[in-house]
Amino acid sequence: MENWINYLTIPILTIGLFGLILADSRRLMFISFGAVVLLLFSINVQFWSFGFALSKLLTGLMAMFILALTPGQEPDVSPIIPGAGRIFTSVSFGFCIILVLFTINKITRFLAISQDQSIPALLILLCGFILIGISQHPFRIIIGLLTMITGFEVLYSAVEQSLLINGFLGAVVLLVALVGSYLLTPTTSGEEQ
C-alpha cells in the first residue's frame, strides 16, 4: 500500500461492513453505512482532488439521509435468521475478504489503480452483493444496492475520469435512494395482492 494510514483505515472499514451486514436495526445500518462512506472519503482524498472526493462523500451521505427520512418505517429491519443466519453471512463476507486478498495483485495490475483504493472498493462492492443476495427486507436490499454502487463508483472513478459519467453516477445513487424511499413508504390501505 502507498500510505501507511490505510493499514488502519481499511480494517476499520471492514468492521464497518461487517456491521452493515449484521445490523438488525435501521439506526445501526445507517451508522455503519455512514462510517463506511466517511472512511472511504478518507482514502479517496489521498488519491483524488478534495472536491471530487467530497462530492462522492456528499452523494453517499445525502442518499443515506433520503432513506433515513422515509416516513412511517418501523425501526426493526428483520435481518437474517439469528444465530445460524448471522454466522452464514459473516462467513460469506469472510470468504469475500479472502477472495479480495488473494486476487488483489492481479486486479490492481488490470485496473492500474492503487491497492489502497481497490481493496476497500472491492470489499464494499462484495458487501453490497451479499446484502442484495441474502436479504429479504426491502430496506436492506436498497442499502445493498447503494453499497454496491458506492464500491463500483470508486473503482470506476479511478479508471474513468470523465466528469459527466461521474455526475451521472452520482445522480443514479441519489435517485436509487429516492426511489427506494418511495418504495419503502407504507401502503395506504394495507391491502395485499
Add this chain to the structure above:
Amino acid sequence: MSTPLIWIVFPLGVSLGLLFLLNHPRVLKFSGIVISLLLSVIAFFQPIGSVLRIGDIILDIRPDLQLFGRSLFLDNGDRFVLVVIFGILLLYYIFMDIKTIPSKFVPLSLAISALLVAALAVQPFLYAAVLVELAVLLMVILVRDKHIDQEKGIIRFLVYLTLAMPFILFSGWILGGTQGSPSEQGSTLGAAITLMIGFSLWLAVFPFHSWVPQFSRVVHPYLFGFIFSLLPIVILFIAVNYVSSLVWLRSASYLTPVLGTIGIIMIVTTGVWASLEKDIKRLLAYSVLLETGFSLIMISFKSDQGLVLMYQSLIPRILSLVLLVYSLSILQNSGVALTNEGIRGVMHQYPFASSGFLIALFTISGFPLFASFPVRLELLHQLGLTSTSSVIWLVVGLTGFIYAVIRVFSSITYPLSENWHMLENITQVIIICAIIIVLILSGLIPQLMDGIIKPFMTDLPLLR
C-alpha cells in the same frame, strides 16, 4: 435544428411541463397522443440530413447534438426505432383508460421514452448504461401503486436492472482501453463476457429472468405491457447497433452458438414454466420472455435475413402485447381474478376482452392466420438449415407454451348455465376488434408488414 433536440430534449421538456397537469388526465392523454403522433410521423416521413419545410419555415435537420463534450447522434438508421418507440407510446396513450391508469403515466412514459432514445443515441456507448438506469428508476415510480404491497416484485426489477449498469460501464471501459484490438484477446474476451452479462440482465435472459413473472404479478398489466413493449426492443437495438460497430465481436466465433443456445434455452424453459402456470399475469411475463428468446435466435443468425426477421417480428410483437394487456386490464378492472380458476367461463360476460386475450396469445404462439405466423415459419426454416436439433428443442418449448394457451382457452370458454352478456363498453369493443383485424390481416397478407419496414431497410444496422 438537430434530431436529438426533436426526439430527446423536446419530449423531456414536455414531460416536465405535463407534471403540472396531473389533475387533468384528459388534457394529459390528449397532449400525449398529439406529441407521440407528431414525433412518430416526423420519424416516419422526414429523412434526416435533409430540410424540413413547414410553410415558409425551413428547418435543416442535422443528426448530432453536442452536450457537455459528448455527442448524441440519431441518423437515418435510427428512424425505424424512433417510429417504433413513439408508435408504442401513441398506442398506449390512445388505449389508456384515464379512470384506471394513473395520470402520472403520460409524463413519466414520455420521459422514459426520451431517456431510452438518448441511450440509443449517446456516444460513446457506455453512457447508455446510465441513461437506461435513469429510465428504469422512472419506471419504478411509474408502476408503484401506494394501495398495493408491491415491494418484492418491484425491488427485484430494480436490483436486476441496476446490476446491469456496472457490467456495461466496465465493458465500455475495457473496450475504450484496448480499442477493441483483436491482439489483446484476454481483454476483449473479458469485455465480451461483461457485455453479455450486462445485456442478459437488461433483457431478462436466462438465467436472469426470474424477476419478470414476479414483477408482472404485482404491477398493473397495462403498465407492465408498456414497459415490456419498450424496454426489450430498445435494448435489442442498442445491442445490435453496438455489436455491428465492433468488427471483432460480430466476427467472433462464439457469438452465434452462445446467442442461439441461450435463445433456445429461454424458449424451452419459458414453455415448460408456462405450461405449469396458473396465474394469468405470470403467463403475460412468460409471453414476453418467449419473444425475447425468439429475438435472440434471430440475432444469432448474424445474417441479413435474421435481422430483417427480427425487425419484421416487432410490429406483431407490439400489437399482440398491447392487445393482451388491454384485454387483461378490462378483466382486472372488472374484478375478475386473473387465475385459471378466476377466468373460468368469463367469455360469457366479457366476450370481446376474452377473445382479444386469446387471440393475442395465439399470435404470440405463432398460430396460423395470425401476424407472427409468417415470421415464425421463416425462423424455423432458417434454423433448420443450420441445426435440426435446435428446431426440435424450439418446437418442444413452443408446445409447452401452446399447451398453456389451450388450458387458458378451455378455462375462458368453460360452459356456464347463465346467459351471455356483453359487459365491455363500445369503445373497448371497437379497440379490441381493430387490433384483432390488424393482427389477422398481417397474418393473411404478410406484405403489409414488409411495406412498413421497407423504406427503412437500407439504413438499418445489419451484422455483416
